[in-house]
Amino acid sequence: MMAKRLLLAAVAAFGLAGVVVTAFGQNPPASPPAPMSDRVTLHGAGATFPAPLYHKWIDIYTKANPQLAVEYLSIGSGEGVKLFLSEAIDFGASDSALTDEQIATAKSGAILAPVTAGAIVLAYNLPDLGGTLKLSREVYADIFLGKIREWNDPRIQALNPGLKLTKQTIMLIARQESSGTTFAFTNHLSAISEVWRKGPGVGKTVNWPGVSSTARGNEGVAGRIKQSWGALGYIEYGFAKRLGLPMAQLQNRAGEYVAPGPDSGQAALEANVNQIPDNLRVFLPDPAGKDSYPIVTFTWLLLHGQYADPRKSAALKGFVDWALTDGQGFSGGEGYIPLPADVATLARTAVDRIR
Numbered sequence: 001m002m003a004k005r006l007l008l009a010a011v012a013a014f015g016l017a018g019v020v021v022t023a024f025g026q027n028p029p030a031s032p033p034a035p036m037s038d039r040v041t042l043h044g045a046g047a048t049f050p051a052p053l054y055h056k057w058i059d060i061y062t063k064a065n066p067q068l069a070v071e072y073l074s075i076g077s078g079e080g081v082k083l084f085l086s087e088a089i090d091f092g093a094s095d096s097a098l099t100d101e102q103i104a105t106a107k108s109g110a111i112l113a114p115v116t117a118g119a120i121v122l123a124y125n126l127p128d129l130g131g132t133l134k135l136s137r138e139v140y141a142d143i144f145l146g147k148i149r150e151w152n153d154p155r156i157q158a159l160n161p162g163l164k165l166t167k168q169t170i171m172l173i174a175r176q177e178s179s180g181t182t183f184a185f186t187n188h189l190s191a192i193s194e195v196w197r198k199g200p201g202v203g204k205t206v207n208w209p210g211v212s213s214t215a216r217g218n219e220g221v222a223g224r225i226k227q228s229w230g231a232l233g234y235i236e237y238g239f240a241k242r243l244g245l246p247m248a249q250l251q252n253r254a255g256e257y258v259a260p261g262p263d264s265g266q267a268a269l270e271a272n273v274n275q276i277p278d279n280l281r282v283f284l285p286d287p288a289g290k291d292s293y294p295i296v297t298f299t300w301l302l303l304h305g306q307y308a309d310p311r312k313s314a315a316l317k318g319f320v321d322w323a324l325t326d327g328q329g330f331s332g333g334e335g336y337i338p339l340p341a342d343v344a345t346l347a348r349t350a351v352d353r354i355r
Contacts, residue, residue, distance in 0.1 A: 040309070041071065042069070042071070044070065044080075044091040045073035045083050047094055047095050048076055050116055050118065052242075057327045060330065061319060076178055076216070077094040078205070079178065080092040080094055081094050081096075090304070090307070090312060093299065094180050096204060108305055109305020110304065111354060112350070118236050118299065119337070120181060120237070121248070122234055123225050123234075123235055125246075126246070130164045133246070134251075135249070135250055141193035143172070144211075150167055168230040170232055171231040172231075172232055173228070176214035182203070183202065187202045187283060188294065218236050225243075225245055240260075250294050252293065253286050253289075254290045266338070269340055271289030284298075298339075303316065306354065320351050324351070
């Protein structure tokens with residue numbers, strides 16, 4: 001009962017309805033809806049970062065498969081982890097995976113399955129700029145540290161001599177709730193800036209020294225940027241792409257200025273994912289590679305090691321296995337980075353351990 005109350009409380013707090021779709025099997029032909037007594041329902045919640053892709057997967061997989069209902073609440077990684085560890089849901093989703101301590105407290109065990117990856121971009125709203133903004137590592141770290149507060153700051157202007165940068169306050173927008181996107185972004189800032197590392201540090205929530213405003217979810221931050229002249233915020237690439245927001249070219253570890261996109265994101269993964277630990281928890285806070293986009297992250301499904309209902313474990317394994325194979329073909333269209341083949345294989349092996 002406590003777990004159910006936690007789930008209902010999360011729905012009420014975020015004002016979000018679950019996306020209810022149906023799924024089962026490995027691409028079998030369409031069939032009539034199964035009797036309600038024969039259906040299995042899986043409840044999931046967590047990260048907003050991969051939510052559009054999860055909804056796409058669920059929709060495609062389930063249109064032909066009415067035996068399973070899947071509900072996914074896009075409420076942020078922090079809340080998803082809490083609900084998963086309380087066993088209020090059948091699966092969670094997080095851009096920061098789970099810590100060793102959290103894994104140890106999972107009563108039914110915990111399996112981390114990376115299912116896709118994405119780029120975190122710095123999207124902005126500067127009408128009539130006259131070109132694409134470039135930001136060096138030192139400059140965008142200092143912007144979020146509150147050391148650079150105006151768009152026509154000499155350090156920004158020097159990087160963008162041909163752009164029309166006016167004396168406008170930079171309106172920084174960050175995530176309001178506990179967020180895996182925030183974790184990945186602050187992990188990157190800590191990797192490139194000693195001041196950041198010794199100051200705000202890494203976390204799903206941090207004290208932002210330069211932030212002007214906050215919003216819930218990637219979609220909330222994206223919407224706030226869209227509405228606010230002079231705004232700058234960090235969001236997943238697909239959200240910026242869908243809203244048509246301009247995205248800065250960022251300086252990578254090799255000193256190159258790289259635009260976010262599928263190719264630069266894939267380059268970052270392929271150049272850096274060479275040793276995956278047994279728990280499949282790997283972060284790339286500052287990827288090497290001349291063509292690599294500098295802020296990329298995996299995102300994970302959090303799965304219990306065992307389920308009381310064997311129908312649930314079978315249905316969940318079938319769906320996630322599909323997501324790690326055929327489902328990867330839909331990642332690029334939604335603004336995500338398909339998993340390297342070896343990572344997908346390791347994830348499928350881990351999912352197969354569910355009982």
